Amino acid sequence: MLEVFNKIGDGVVSTVKEHSPEICLGLGIACTLAGTVVACKGTIKARKVVDEAREDIETIEKSEEEGSTYDDANAPVPYSHKDAVNDKAIILSKAGLGLVKAYGPAVILTATGIALLISGHKILRKRNIALVAAYQSISEAYKRYQSKAADKLGETVARNLKYNLEEKEVETETGKKNKDGTPKTKTEKLLVMGNPVDEMSPYCRIYDDGCTGWDNNAAYNLAYLKGRQSWWNDVLKARPNHTVFLNEVYKDLGIPETEAGQVVGWTLKPGVMKDGYIDFGIFNMAYTPNRDFVNGYQPVCLLDFNVDGVVIGCLEDK
Numbered sequence: 498m499l500e501v502f503n504k505i506g507d508g509v510v511s512t513v514k515e516h517s518p519e520i521c522l523g524l525g526i527a528c529t530l531a532g533t534v535v536a537c538k539g540t541i542k543a544r545k546v547v548d549e550a551r552e553d554i555e556t557i558e559k560s561e562e563e564g565s566t567y568d569d570a571n572a573p574v575p576y577s578h579k580d581a582v583n584d585k586a587i588i589l590s591k592a593g594l595g596l597v598k599a600y601g602p603a604v605i606l607t608a609t610g611i612a613l614l615i616s617g618h619k620i621l622r623k624r625n626i627a628l629v630a631a632y633q634s635i636s637e638a639y640k641r642y643q644s645k646a647a648d649k650l651g652e653t654v655a656r657n658l659k660y661n662l663e664e665k666e667v668e669t670e671t672g673k674k675n676k677d678g679t680p681k682t683k684t685e686k687l688l689v690m691g692n693p694v695d696e697m698s699p700y701c702r703i704y705d706d707g708c709t710g711w712d713n714n715a716a717y718n719l720a721y722l723k724g725r726q727s728w729w730n731d732v733l734k735a736r737p738n739h740t741v742f743l744n745e746v747y748k749d750l751g752i753p754e755t756e757a758g759q760v761v762g763w764t765l766k767p768g769v770m771k772d773g774y775i776d777f778g779i780f781n782m783a784y785t786p787n788r789d790f791v792n793g794y795q796p797v798c799l800l801d802f803n804v805d806g807v808v809i810g811c812l813e814d815k
Contacts, residue, residue: 521617528610536603546595553588557581700743700761701778701801702752709751715793719779722800725749726777733775739765740808741775750800764808776803 560566561581565573673681705711710721729749733741744758763775778801781787790798 518617518621521613521620525610525613525617528606528613530610532603532605532607532610535606536600539599539603542599543596546592546599550588550592554585557584557588698801699757700804701799702747703797704750704752704800705797707751709749711751711796713796715790715796718796718798719791719793722777722779722798726775726779729775733763733765742808743802743804746775746802752800760807760809761804762808763803763805766808769805769808771805772803778802 558581560576561578564576566576675681704718704722706713710718710725712718712721725746729741729746733739740762741764742758742760742762744754745762747754747758764770765773779787779798780791781799781801787798789795
């Protein structure tokens, strides 16, 4: 039985640790709201305390002007300025204590709520830093692997392995027609991609109907994408921190944002910068769809962004 209780206790502790940011956030909001409600109720008590203190001070000032007051037997008693000062101090002290009692619980609840919110933020920040560090190490390891593969096998072979490109004979239209009116074709050897988009690159996305600026016209789409690419390069240079996140570009093009896009992107910071510019991969002719897009045959293309890697730590102004 004791072992069962220990397992239950360990499970509860583990769950609390895992969800501690959400718990702190929820309790922080609850305490802050409760503090607001208690403060509203305390205002009613505080108003009563202030009104009573005002009435007592008015009585003291009146007695000071007359120079006398009355005892319990309703007999006149001399009343000096010194007596008035002492009595006012006592009344103000009692009023202050009354205000503390009225607003004290609200202040405690609000302060506790703020402390919980700050604690939850700190826990999330620590976890995000750990995640970014882990992602950075994986990204650097992958870059080292790519570099070694290129050195050993050559740039062309390494690229073909990365994108699973194979040289195949492909029949393509020449743009001319035969005597019978059918499209004239020719057979040529081309690099054909053998894997789906999701396996090509974690940042590769399709630019098609539904994306911002898309039109059923390849030439228009090409001009639009080149314009947005140029604009984001200007942003990269103009920003004080010289950093652009991938999700910013995704959002601009109407592409759904991703978790990776929150931390990866481009920077001009030495040691992190890879190419020194933002490239959408429009003219990557290794992708068969892009050849047709650039040549005006189809309005859809693949965008494979040349991100530098994790840039969330490059936000300090230079």
